[in-house]
Amino acid sequence: MDAFQQMSLHEAELTPTEARVLGAVRDNPEAFLQSSTTVVAKSIGVSQSAVSRFCQKVGYDSFGGFQMGLMAALSSNTSRDESTEPSSPVDCLCKMVRATENAVGEDRFNALADRIIGARNVFTTGGGLSAPPALTLSLDLLKYNVPCFFMENGQEMIHMHVSGPEDLVMIFSSKNNTHQLFLDVMRDTPASRKPYLVMVSHSSTHPLRKLVDEFILLPTWQTERYPVYIEPMTSMLDFCSLLMVAVSQKAGGRPQPLRAADSRQS
Template sequence: MKTAGQKINQSNTLLLISSIYTSLTKAEKKVADYVKSNPEEAVMATVTDLSEQAGVGETSVIRFCRKLGFRGYQEFKLSIAQDLVNVPSYSNVEIEEADDTLTKARKITLRNEMMLKNTLDLINPADLDRAVKRMLAADKIYIFGVGSSGITALDLHYRLMRIGMNVEAHRDSHIIAMSASLVKKGDVVFGISTSGSTRDLVDPIRQAKANGADVICLTSHMRSPITAHANTILLVPSREMPTEGGSLSTKITQIHLLDILCTLLSQKKNNASEALEKTARSVVDKLY
């Protein structure tokens, strides 16, 4: 878990607010709502001004800043100001019913471009390096994901298998539970959950951690239940509404981060290129 003054990246505070939103108190959510809606005003406001605008006490503002990992309010404001400098100047990408096909395609492309940039802004190099080190040292890697996250788990399984890693992936909740009960020290469990609150994943992850396995999680919510049991957290942005589980824009961010992770693994793993060549040769006669 983050400690005071420890930030993931110097230009991601507005994204981080969204990632921890569900864990905030009612008063802290009021501060978050105001800051996200009025970031320019927040940069200019004193702590008293912000507390009055959000309708909360000054202590709630300070607690909110510290929950984000800042030592105080001024450090928080400086980070928001940096966010505003780095915001790309995209036009409105909300899709309107009256838009023609090409306009809709352009807006979706712009939206996905923003999601990829936001993914980069949330990357913590130390966490990525730690994940790579633990995966390379693992006796076996188990990848768990249910629903749409299970499809992402299969993507990761394919990439790791191609470079010769000892890996298996599971999407069925019962098999995930049974597999987690059997993992041991020296194994790595990689849990994928956008919400970080899927019970069919969180409970097995807790069991795997209790068994001594290293746990890596890929999620969009920094303080979700799954992160409480993770040794390493890989964070990606999400635009999902409750009715949009498995949205492709979120999956794009997951696949993009996993592409970065797998590239790092390929460069550091012994004989990765040899494994890639062997697996490619094994299916060469399957093509016309």
């Protein structure tokens, strides 16, 4: 019996508050895989103890055990792809590119590309495994002569000394509150100095999503229900590649290579 069957079996035993938790699980089960009890409880508007009681009533010793059962249930379900053919890792990687494109949408990619090209400066940042996509986007934008600066996690405020409303900050953050201090400061920054803030994430219940101007939710192997594990950073890198396609089309040219040192001496 999987997690969904167990929840249905015990549904009549739940209190009204616990029933709210059940409704939230059914509406967005993936959010429960990516969050702590604190974040889940806050997003639903219940106490942590209510979430814990719900997990126990449906047959699990703890929230962690419930997450494992939920993950197994989602993984055993058919993929969002209607094909019944088994998917290889390569197939799933290709599908992730399409899922990322669908999650963001052409209009949003184009709007973000316009904002990037029109910005005075673009700043990117990310912590842990979210740092490589931020650095990749920064380096790619420089090839198109877009002034872009990668900000090391914890050093964002150094760059913000010269920021303004005509600047853009791209924050890559899978699900944690790594950038809490930075965004708290930005919240209190006067509009005359505050840049436009975009967060690229994997969690619909990200604890900092309300502190940014634009929030972009990307898919993961769990949300797409692939039968194999794919590093969540993959969709962030796919996002960067797709965004750069839009940027290149609007910039109207190819990346500009750096002039070799010996060519200046000829």
